[in-house]
Structures are given as C-alpha cells and as structure tokens.
Amino acid sequence: MNYRRIKGTQDILPDKTAIWQHVEQTIRQCMDIYNYREIRTPVFEQTEVFARGIGQLTDIVSKEMYTFQDKGKKSLTLKPEMTAPVMRACLENNLVNQSAVNKLYYLSPLFRQENPQAGRLRQFHQFGAEAIGINSAHLDTEIIILAMFVYQTLGLSDLNLKINSVGDPESREKYKISLKKYFKPLLDKYCKNCNSRYESNPLRILDCKNKTCRELNQNAPILLDYLSPASLENFEMVKTLLKDNNTTYEIEPYLVRGLDYYTDTVFEITSKNLGSQDAICGGGRYDLLAEQFGGAHTPAVGFASGIERLLMVMEAQSLIKEEDRSLDVYLCLLGEKVSLQGMNWLQKLRVSGIRADRDYQNRSVKAQMRDANRQKAKLVLLLGENELEKRCFTVKDMSEGSQTEISFDKIITFLQEKINE
Ligand code: HAM
Numbered sequence: 133m134n135y136r137r138i139k140g141t142q143d144i145l146p147d148k149t150a151i152w153q154h155v156e157q158t159i160r161q162c163m164d165i166y167n168y169r170e171i172r173t174p175v176f177e178q179t180e181v182f183a184r185g186i187g188q189l190t191d192i193v194s195k196e197m198y199t200f201q202d203k204g205k206k207s208l209t210l211k212p213e214m215t216a217p218v219m220r221a222c223l224e225n226n227l228v229n230q231s232a233v234n235k236l237y238y239l240s241p242l243f244r245q246e247n248p249q250a251g252r253l254r255q256f257h258q259f260g261a262e263a264i265g266i267n268s269a270h271l272d273t274e275i276i277i278l279a280m281f282v283y284q285t286l287g288l289s290d291l292n293l294k295i296n297s298v299g300d301p302e303s304r305e306k307y308k309i310s311l312k313k314y315f316k317p318l319l320d321k322y323c324k325n326c327n328s329r330y331e332s333n334p335l336r337i338l339d340c341k342n343k344t345c346r347e348l349n350q351n352a353p354i355l356l357d358y359l360s361p362a363s364l365e366n367f368e369m370v371k372t373l374l375k376d377n378n379t380t381y382e383i384e385p386y387l388v389r390g391l392d393y394y395t396d397t398v399f400e401i402t403s404k405n406l407g408s409q410d411a412i413c414g415g416g417r418y419d420l421l422a423e424q425f426g427g428a429h430t431p432a433v434g435f436a437s438g439i440e441r442l443l444m445v446m447e448a449q450s451l452i453k454e455e456d457r458s459l460d461v462y463l464c465l466l467g468e469k470v471s472l473q474g475m476n477w478l479q480k481l482r483v484s485g486i487r488a489d490r491d492y493q494n495r496s497v498k499a500q501m502r503d504a505n506r507q508k509a510k511l512v513l514l515l516g517e518n519e520l521e522k523r524c525f526t527v528k529d530m531s532e533g534s535q536t537e538i539s540f541d542k543i544i545t546f547l548q549e550k551i552n553e
Contacts, residue, residue, distance in 0.1 A: 140246070140254025142440075150455035151446070155286065155439060156239055159259045162282045166274070168237040168261050173217040175241070179207040184424050185216030187392025189333045196244040210243035215393065215418065215434055218262050223427040233265040239439075251409035251441050260415070260436030267419055267431035269369035272397040276370075277377055279401060279413050279435045286442070287451045288403070291412070294384035295374075295399045297367040299359040301420070307358040308334055314352050321348055338386040341408060354385040363396050370397050393418040397433065405448035406441055413437040460551050462504035463490040466497060466516035473515065484544050486551065504530065511550065513543070 137143060144152060163170070179199050186193050198210040211217055218236060221227075227234045239259045246252050261278055263271045276293065283291055298304060311334050319327055322345050326337045338349055359367070374381050381399075389398045398416035406412065415435025422430035446452050461481055465474045474490055481488040489507065491500045497514075504512045514526040524539045527546070538546045 138254065140248035140252075142253065142255070147455065150457075151443065151452050152439070155442065155446075156259075158285055159237075159239060159282055162278070162285055163237040163261065166235070166261075166278050166281070168235040168263075168278070171218055171221060171236040171238055172240070173211070173214070173221050173238075176208045176210050177217055177220065179209040181216050181220050181425075182209050182212060185219070185393060185421055186213065190390055190392055191336075192244060192390065196246055198243045198245055211240070212242055212244045213391070214238050214240055214242070214258060214260055214436060215262060215391075216421070218434075219264065219418075219421050219427075219430075219432065220425060222264050223422060223425055223430070228265055228422070228427070228430050231265070233263055233271070235261070235263050237261040249409065250407050251438070251444055253440060257439040258436040259439060260434060262432060262434035264432040264434075265430060267366075267417070269366050269373060269397075272366075272370045272417060272433050273373035273377065273379075275415060275433050275435050276374065276399055277379060279415070279437060280379060282437070283401075283412075283442075286446065288442070288445055288449065290404055292402045292404075293374075293379065293381040293399060294387055294402065295370065295381050295397065296355065296384050296387035297359055297363055297396050298355060298388060298394050298398050298416070299363040300395055303358045303360055303363065304335070304355070307353065307355050310353045310358075311335065311337075318348055335388045336390070338388050339390060349386060352386065355388070356383075356385055366396050389414060389416060393421045393424070395419045399435070401437075403441075403445045405445045409441070411438075412441045412445060458508035458510060459489055459504075460486045460510055461488040461547060462500070462507060462509035462512045463488060464497065464500045464504065464512050464514045465490060465494075466514065468494070469517060470515050470520055473520070477513075477515070480544065481547070484548065486544075486547055511547065 182197060183193050188194065192212050197212055200208055202208055218238065222234055237260065239257065241255055241257050243255055245254055248254060261275060263275060280291070280293070312330065315322065315330055315334060315337060319330060322337065323340065323342045326340050326345050329336045337345065338352065340346065387398055387400060394416045396417045396419070399414070400411050401413035402410040403412050413435055417431070417433040419431040421432065422428065463474060463478055465471045471494060478488055478490055491503060501512065509530055512528040512530060514528065519525055524537045525543055526535060527538050528535050
C-alpha cells in the first residue's frame with residue numbers, strides 16, 4: 133500500500149466508533165438538560181476570523197494554523213477552535229438580537245499543526261458550549277458546572293478544576309509591565325521560547341511547561357493583584373457560586389490560557405490520567421470578541437473539551453467497555469435457486485426492524501453457520517429448496533440449540549416476538 137494517514141491524524145475504526153457514539157450521545161443529552169442547542173459551522177473560515185479572534189501573537193495563529201489560498205486568492209483556514217466561528221455565526225445570522233442569551237453547543241473536528249504526541253493531534257475533536265449575550269457570574273459558573281456534569285455523567289473522577297481571572301485589557305497591560313520588570317533580570321535563565329515571548333506576549337511565559345521556567349515563575353507578580361474592582365467582584369461571585377454548588381476548585385493565579393480573547397473568568401480542568409498534555413478542558417469569558425469582529429458589545433463565556441483526551445481518561449479509568457455487538461438473524465441460504473430469494477427476504481426482515489445479514493458467497497452450510505456464530509447471531513433462518521417448497525424457514529435458536537419450522541407468513545411476527553423475549 134502506497135499511502136498512510138497524515139501524521140497527527142487518526143482513523144477511528146469500527147471497534148472504536150461505539151464509544152465515540154456513546155460519548156457524543158451523552159454530551160447531547162447533557163447539553164439538552166442544560167438547555168443548550170447545537171450549532172454547526174463550516175470546516176474552514178476566512179483566516180481573519182481566527183487571526184483577529186484568537187490573536188496574531190498566540191501559538192495557534194502564529195504557528196499552528198492550516199492556512200491556504202483558494203482559487204480566488206482568498207486566505208482560508210481550517211478551524212483550529214470553535215469560539216471564533218460560533219461568535220462569527222451568531223453575529224452574521226443576527227442570533228444576538230433574537231434572544232438575550234444564546235446557549236449553544238458543538239461537537240466538531242479541529243485542526244492545529246502541532247508536534248504530535250500523546251493527547252496532542254493535528255486533527256482532533258472538541259465538544260463545547262458557549263453562552264452568548266450576557267455578562268453574569270451565574271453563566272460563568274453554569275458553564276463550568278456543565279463541563280463537570282458531562283464528565284460526571286460519563287463516570288470520570290479525580291478531575292482538577294483550576295480557575296483564575298484575567299480581568300480587562302487595561303488591568304492586563306499594567307500587569308504585563310510589572311511582569312516584564314520581574315522577568316528582565318532572569319531572562320538568561322529562561323528557555324529560548326520564553327525569551328522570544330518576552331517582547332511579544334510575556335503572559336505566555338507563565339504557561340511554559342519547562343521545569344526551570346516554572347520554578348522561576350513561582351515568584352512572579354500575580355494578575356489578581358492588578359484587577360479592577362468590577363473584575364474582582366465578578367471573580368468573588370464565581371467562587372461563591374461554585375462553592376454553593378459543591379464544585380471544588382483551586383485558584384491558579386498564573387493561569388492565563390493560550391488564546392487572547394479572554395476577559396475576567398478563565399478556567400482549565402486537568403486530569404492526572406493524562407501525561408504532559410493534562411488539560412482536558414479549557415474556557416472562560418470573552419466579552420470583547422464580538423466588538424473585535426465589528427459587532428455590537430456582546431459578552432460571552434464558554435468552554436471546550438478535547439474528546440480524544442476525554443477518551444484517554446476514560447480508558448485509564450477502565451470506563452470503556454467492549455461493544456457487545458450481535459445480529460438478530462443470520463439468513464442461511466442453500467443453493468442457487470434459493471439465493472435469488474435472499475435479497476427479498478433480507479429486506480423484509482430489515483424493514484421490520486430486525487438486524488439481519490447473510491452470506492454473499494454461496495458457501496456451504498457449515499461455513500455459513502460458522503459465520504453466524506462469529507457474528508453472534510441469536511437466530512439462524514435456514515432456507516433451502518426443501519423449505520422453499522414447503523413455504524417455510526427452519527429457525528435455529530443459537531443459544532438453545534433448538535430448531536423449529538415457521539411458515540413464511542408467520543415468520544416476521546415470530547421473529548419480532550422471539551427477539552424481544
Ligand atoms: P483550548 O484550550 O485551545 O481552548 O482547547 C480546549 C481543549 O481542546 C484542550 O483542553 C484539549 O483538551 C483539547 N485540545 C486542544 N488542542 C488539542 C490537540 N492538538 N490535540 C488534542 N486535543 C486538543 C479552546 O479551544 C477554546 N476555544 C475554549 C473556549 C471555548 N473558550 C471559550 N469558549
């Protein structure tokens with residue numbers, strides 16, 4: 133074979149799709165309970181949506197986007213995240229004027245040209261929710277609790293919720309100045325990456341995974357000390373509401389997140405079951421994004437969670453059961469003449485809601501029975517020339533080993549009763 137999948141992408145094969153479907157279904161049920169409705173956006177957008185939305189100097193925009201020119205020389209980008217496209221869609225379709233708050237959720241593939249490693253892919257999937265239209269600590273809390281609710285419903289435990297507030301842009305500018313003052317005499321001790329971030333985006337230094345940098349960061353000034361009274365009040369309210377809802381959290385004063393659109397509340401949920409890429413979920417408030425897109429002031433808050441990472445945690449906690457897949461009926465056709473009737477009968481069974489299959493190779497009874505066993509068929513319908521003459525099937529119950537003859541006109545009702553036993 134001459135072709136391989138692209139580095140950092142995955143084939144999700146049939147023995148894995150069952151757990152994906154279970155997770156997706158659970159997410160949909162949870163979102164429905166919280167009254168969030170699904171939104172789907174295109175796989176690619178005008179590059180500006182991300183460049184403006186996420187921020188030119190972020191890793192995602194500066195290094196990781198799959199950007200290309202179409203035939204009309206327009207710069208397009210495969211979506212690396214959902215928040216910017218969801219906001220674009222809300223503004224473009226005027227959803228923001230139709231109700232005070234739009235509560236939306238999504239499940240989507242995303243694309244980032246990162247160095248692939250465990251839990252870090254180039255095509256990955258997220259589910260997430262965005263509450264767009266209102267600035268309220270109650271919505272910040274609801275979004276956090278909703279993410280936790282999905283994880284709890286799926287059985288995940290030992291998750292760590294870290295929260296912080298990044299305030300408004302003015303407070304952050306003041307904070308950046310004092311951060312730079314702190315970093316400057318230590319720059320030769322920081323890694324190359326941090327040195328290059330010093331001028332462009334000093335806040336990102338706080339996010340460095342390098343051990344020495346992390347130690348050096350421990351004495352850096354704290355953003356919470358620079359917040360405006362309004363931001364502080366909002367943060368206090370979120371903490372109170374989380375406590376009231378028995379949601380345990382840690383304040384992580386250096387949590388700044390890797391996307392530029394955040395204001396006030398930010399959070400991450402991590403799991404010890406993941407390696408160095410330990411964040412299963414990230415989110416926060418982004419009150420200024422709509423204005424950056426040329427829209428009216430539209431406060432919003434949301435979260436997104438990696439589905440591959442979620443599955444890694446489920447795997448580590450032995451929450452993934454093997455799929456118990458079986459057939460209701462295996463149609464065993466004996467002889468050329470009978471084989472012609474096969475398609476008709478199979479279709480009759482299937483439209484009656486019976487999960488049925490057959491052999492397509494005119495194999496021997498023995499080979500067909502072996503196949504029926506391999507496919508865990510509950511019942512086998514034998515149709516040979518004998519049966520055809522008598523206008524009946526020989527029905528074999530595979531678990532009991534018993535055998536009966538059932539006439540053509542009674543077979544569907546018989547099977548339906550038998551399968552529902
Ligand atoms: P993010 O932190 O970039 O935030 O991504 C959220 C989650 O997506 C991560 O915690 C991780 O589980 C997963 N993820 C990110 N990159 C990869 C990757 N390369 N491979 C596998 N999983 C990955 C956002 O995307 C924001 N839009 C979240 C948000 C929503 N903020 C407000 N609303």
